[in-house]
Structure formats: C-alpha cells, structure tokens
Amino acid sequence: MLEINDINVYYGAIHALKGVSVTVEEGQIVTLIGANGAGKSTTLRTISGLLKPKAGQVMFEGKSIAGMAVHNIVKLGISQVPEGRRIFANMSVLENLELGAYTRSDSKGIREDMDKIFSRFSRLAERKPQMAGTLSGGEQQMLAMGRALMSRPRLLLLDEPSMGLAPLLVKEIFSIIKEINASGTTVLLVEQNANMALSIAHKAYVLETGRITLSGTAEELAASEAVRKAYLGG
Amino acid sequence: MSKLQNTTKRDLLALGGCAVIYAIFQGLIGFGVIGPFWELNLILIGINIILAVSLNLITGFAGQFSIGHAGFMAIGAYLGAVATVKFQLPFIAAILVGAGAAGLLGFLIGLPTLRLSGDYLAIATLGLGEIIRISILNTPYLGGATGLMGIPRYTTFTWTFLAVIVTIFFIKNFVNSSHGRACISVRENEIAAEAMGIDTTKYKVMAFTIGAAFAGVAGALFSHYFYIAHPASFTFMKSFDILTMTVLGGLGSITGSITAAILLTFISAALASYPEWRMVVYSLMLIILMIYRPQGLFGNKELSLKLFGRLTGGKKRDVA
Numbered sequence: 001m002l003e004i005n006d007i008n009v010y011y012g013a014i015h016a017l018k019g020v021s022v023t024v025e026e027g028q029i030v031t032l033i034g035a036n037g038a039g040k041s042t043t044l045r046t047i048s049g050l051l052k053p054k055a056g057q058v059m060f061e062g063k064s065i066a067g068m069a070v071h072n073i074v075k076l077g078i079s080q081v082p083e084g085r086r087i088f089a090n091m092s093v094l095e096n097l098e099l100g101a102y103t104r105s106d107s108k109g110i111r112e113d114m115d116k117i118f119s120r121f122s123r124l125a126e127r128k129p130q131m132a133g134t135l136s137g138g139e140q141q142m143l144a145m146g147r148a149l150m151s152r153p154r155l156l157l158l159d160e161p162s163m164g165l166a167p168l169l170v171k172e173i174f175s176i177i178k179e180i181n182a183s184g185t186t187v188l189l190v191e192q193n194a195n196m197a198l199s200i201a202h203k204a205y206v207l208e209t210g211r212i213t214l215s216g217t218a219e220e221l222a223a224s225e226a227v228r229k230a231y232l233g234g
Numbered sequence: 235m236s237k238l239q240n241t242t243k244r245d246l247l248a249l250g251g252c253a254v255i256y257a258i259f260q261g262l263i264g265f266g267v268i269g270p271f272w273e274l275n276l277i278l279i280g281i282n283i284i285l286a287v288s289l290n291l292i293t294g295f296a297g298q299f300s301i302g303h304a305g306f307m308a309i310g311a312y313l314g315a316v317a318t319v320k321f322q323l324p325f326i327a328a329i330l331v332g333a334g335a336a337g338l339l340g341f342l343i344g345l346p347t348l349r350l351s352g353d354y355l356a357i358a359t360l361g362l363g364e365i366i367r368i369s370i371l372n373t374p375y376l377g378g379a380t381g382l383m384g385i386p387r388y389t390t391f392t393w394t395f396l397a398v399i400v401t402i403f404f405i406k407n408f409v410n411s412s413h414g415r416a417c418i419s420v421r422e423n424e425i426a427a428e429a430m431g432i433d434t435t436k437y438k439v440m441a442f443t444i445g446a447a448f449a450g451v452a453g454a455l456f457s458h459y460f461y462i463a464h465p466a467s468f469t470f471m472k473s474f475d476i477l478t479m480t481v482l483g484g485l486g487s488i489t490g491s492i493t494a495a496i497l498l499t500f501i502s503a504a505l506a507s508y509p510e511w512r513m514v515v516y517s518l519m520l521i522i523l524m525i526y527r528p529q530g531l532f533g534n535k536e537l538s539l540k541l542f543g544r545l546t547g548g549k550k551r552d553v554a
Contacts, residue, residue, distance in 0.1 A: 048429060050425070050428065050429075069433065070428045070429065070431070071428065071431040071432060071433045074429070074430065074431030075431060079429070079431075080429045081429075082425055082426060082429050086423050086425055086426035086429070087423070087426065088418075088419055088422040088423055088426065089422065089423075090422055090534070091418070091419075091422060095415070098415070099415060099416075099419050099427075099430050099432075100430055102412075102416065102430050102431050102432055103430075103431035147430070148429075151430070151431060
C-alpha cells in the first residue's frame with residue numbers, strides 16, 4: 001500500500017534521513033521504533049507531505065506522492081495524527097471533528113462516522129460542546145485520533161500517541177489503535193514506547209540516526225537481543 | 235428546517251434593526267439635530283468599522299498579523315478617486331474599483347508574504363504599507379505630495395451605512411462558512427489544519443484578499459468625503475489606529491471591532507482640540523488593556539442578545 005524507497009530528508013544542512021526504506025502492507029499495523037532524534041517523526045512527516053524528500057520515492061498505492069501538497073495527500077486517503085496532538089484548543093470537540101472531515105462533502109457519511117467515533121471514544125461523546133483545550137491529555141489524544149479518522153483514511157499515521165500519558169491510558173489508546181486497524185484501516189505507528197508498539201504491530205522497523213538498522217515481524221524484533229537491550233529494558 | 239427558519243428570522247430581525255438605526259440617524263441628520271461635526275464623525279465611525287472588521291478577518295480570524303492595512307485603504311482611496319475624477323465614473327464604480335484594486339494587490343502581495351509567520355509577516359506588511367504610500371507620493375498622476383484634489387463629495391451617511399452593513403454581513407457569513415472555519419483552524423494550529431487537508435496558504439491569501447478589498451471600500455468612502463486623497467492620511471500611524479481598534483475590540487470578535495471603532499472614533503473626536511493627546515490616550519488604553527484584558531474587550535466572543543440574556547439571567551459564564 002505504501003512504499004518508501006531510499007528517502008533522504010534534510011533539515012537545512014542536517015541530514016536527518018539517510019536512505020530510509022519502509023513498506024506498509026494493506027491491513028497491517030507497522031511500527032517505527034527508535035530513540036529520540038532517530039528520524040521517526042521525520043519519516044512520518046515526509047509521508048504526510050509536511051517535509052519534502054531530497055531524494056528517494058514515496059509511493060502510495062502505486063502513485064508517487066513525494067512533493068505533493070499536504071491537503072492533496074489527505075484527499076488520497078492518508079491522515080496524520082501529529083506529534084503532541086495539536087488539537088484546535090479554542091474549538092469545541094464537535095468542531096474539531098467537523099474540521100477532520102474537511103476534505104469530505106458527503107454529509108450523511110460524515111454523520112455516520114461521527115457517531116462511530118463517539119461510540120468508540122465514549123469520553124468524547126460526553127464532551128461534545130466542551131472546548132478541546134480543556135480536555136485531559138488522554139482525551140485530547142483520543143480527539144486527535146478521532147479527528148484524523150473523520151477524513152476516512154485508508155492509512156492512518158500515528159506520531160507518538162503514548163506521549164505524556166499515564167500507563168493506563170496508554171493501554172487504552174493502544175487497544176483503540178488495534179480496534180481501528182481491525183475495522184480496516186492500515187496503521188503506521190511511530191513510538192518510543194517500543195514494548196507497547198511491538199505488542200500490537202505486525203511488522204516493525206528500528207530507526208537509528210536516520211537509518212533503518214533492523215526490520216522484521218514484531219515478534220522477531222521483540223525477541224531480538226539487540227532490540228531487547230536497547231529498547232525493551234533488558 | 236426549524237434551524238433554517240430561525241436563521242431567516244434572525245437575519246430579518248437584524249435587517250429590521252439596521253433599518254431602524256439608519257432611520258433614526260438619517261432623521262436626526264435631516265432635522266439638523268446632528269450637525270456637520272457629528273455627521274463627519276458618524277461617517278468616520280462607519281469607515282473605521284469597515285477597516286476594523288476587515289482587519290479582524292485577517293488578524294483575528296485567520297491569525298495573520300498585518301500592520302499595513304492603511305496601504306490597502308490608500309489604494310482604494312486613490313484608485314476610487316481616479317475613477318471619479320479622471321474618468322467621471324459614478325460613485326458605485328469608484329467603490330468597486332477601489333475594492334477590486336486593493337483586493338488584487340492583497341492577493342498578489344499575499345501569495346509570497348503569507349508564507350512568513352508572526353513577526354516576520356508583521357514586518358513585511360509594515361514595509362508593504364510604506365511602499366504603497368511612498369509610491370503614491372512619487373506618482374505625479376496621483377497628485378504626488380500635494381495629494382489628489384478635486385474629488386467630488388459623494389460619500390453620504392447613507393452610502394457609508396450601506397457599506398458598513400454589506401461589510402459586516404459579508405464578513406460574518408464568510409467567518410461562519412466552511413471557508414471561515416478553515417481560516418480559524420489555520421489561526422488555531424497551522425500544522426494541524428494542514429494535516430486535516432486544509433490548503434492553509436489558500437485560506438490565508440483568501441482572508442488577506444477579502445480584508446484588503448474591504449479596506450479599499452473604506453478608502454474610497456474616505457477620499458470621497460474629504461474632497462482630497464493625501465499620502466499623509468495613510469501612514470503607519472493609520473495602520474496602527476486600525477490595529478488598535480481590532481485588538482481593543484478583541485481578535486476574532488466582529489461586534490468587538492464595531493464597538494471599539496465607535497469608542498475610539500468618539501475618543502478622537504472628543505480630543506479634537508488636543509490632537510497631541512490622542513496617541514497618548516490610545517497607547518494608555520492599549521497598555522491598560524494588555525494588563526487587565528489581553529484578549530480584548532470581547533475576546534473572541536460575539537455580543538448577542540443570547541449573551542445579554544445569559545448575563546442578565548444571572549447565569550454568568552467566565553469568558554476569559
């Protein structure tokens with residue numbers, strides 16, 4: 001479904017991604033794990049179009065999307081939950097979700113999806129008119145995910161959904177990610193919490209300073225000595 | 235269905251209210267209760283409302299800090315005047331020419347500059363306002379430093395009032411449309427807006443163009459009231475005046491801009507005999523405002539009958 005081929009991305013003079021290749025098959029959860037500054041978010045931002053690669057290809061369903069404008073990539077069916085959630089703090093929960101459906105015009109389908117999201121995230125249903133900025137961190141993460149789902153993406157990009165959340169909430173978020181995937185959305189997940197990420201993913205990649213150093217099925221990586229030492233705490 | 239009926243009812247009510255206000259003031263002017271001095275101030279209030287509301291669209295709703303609004307007003311004032319003075323066109327054509335030219339310039343300038351953000355954009359728009367003024371100052375066709383003279387006085391209270399209503403109606407509807415929502419989301423969080431599939435550049439340029447066009451309307455009204463268009467009327471201080479109104483009223487509040495425009499025009503009328511004190515009072519007001527109410531008089535809320543009912547009903551809600 002998504003194929004990144006040998007991409008090189010720079011921040012000014014800094015060479016952030018040095019030939020990264022990632023393949024995401026339809027229906028899977030694929031995770032990129034790695035330490036701070038390894039290039040995980042950069043990879044995600046390159047896919048969603050916020051960054052342009054200097055070299056290499058980004059193919060989505062056989063179509064090259066490298067260098068395309070972000071809003072056009074969203075229309076193709078890729079939606080991103082940005083790092084740090086970035087909800088619209090001064091808008092209500094409902095308005096946030098409405099903006100998520102910005103690229104769509106089928107009001108009936110939008111209403112259906114909205115109901116689906118409220119049944120999946122029941123905490124949000126209780127807070128429809130509330131200003132999004134007053135939600136708790138976990139609720140904001142749910143809102144950010146719900147908002148991304150409103151564009152009815154086929155590929156959902158999640159950037160550190162566990163960031164700053166209590167362990168119990170992290171569990172809840174991850175079980176929701178699994179549910180989302182089970183209902184047919186392909187997920188590309190970037191995480192520092194390697195344990196959790198590997199527990200739900202089908203396939204995983206380890207990024208280190210801009211390069212993929214390891215890849216394989218989630219079970220393989222979880223069992224690998226190098227990964228256990230570096231990311232799973234022994 | 236009932237929602238639709240509600241909106242039409244509310245719109246009709248608002249329209250009726252406008253008609254009543256218009257009738258009262260026009261009557262007072264007709265019977266000579268409002269003399270030339272206060273009529274002048276009424277028209278200035280109208281022009282300032284158009285300026286403040288249009289800048290609010292750019293700065294308050296779309297979140298793009300612009301301090302070159304007087305530049306667009308100058309374009310409207312001069313090109314509107316050229317239409318009537320040099321081409322003997324009717325007033326409505328002058329207004330449209332002014333709006334069109336200012337809007338076009340806003341569009342052309344907006345495309346490159348709106349890629350900047352925050353203070354960089356502010357500096358760029360400041361420079362833009364000055365470039366427009368200096369260009370006019372050095373164009374003999376437009377009267378140069380002596381100004382463009384002999385402009386017929388077409389602007390009346392009626393024209394001003396109509397222009398104000400059209401401006402408010404247009405901008406209010408724009409803000410409440412999906413385009414407006416997109417603009418607000420750009421202000422709230424540009425990256426998130428982009429991730430939602432919103433073409434952020436398009437909406438920033440759109441808000442900037444519309445805001446500039448209405449500043450052009452204000453300019454055309456201005457020059458056709460004072461018989462003259464002079465570069466000194468459109469300095470950085472004028473941009474600052476408009477920004478003061480918008481910030482004082484509250485970024486993101488149309489009724490706030492209207493209230494602030496009325497208030498500040500009255501203050502400057504009251505200080506007409508002490509012009510050197512005007513800027514002192516303005517600056518003091520801004521300082522006090524920033525300390526006690528940094529979000530402006532109304533914040534991003536609108537003054538409405540519903541809010542009024544809530545306040546008098548004792549169910550006070552903290553808007554801060």
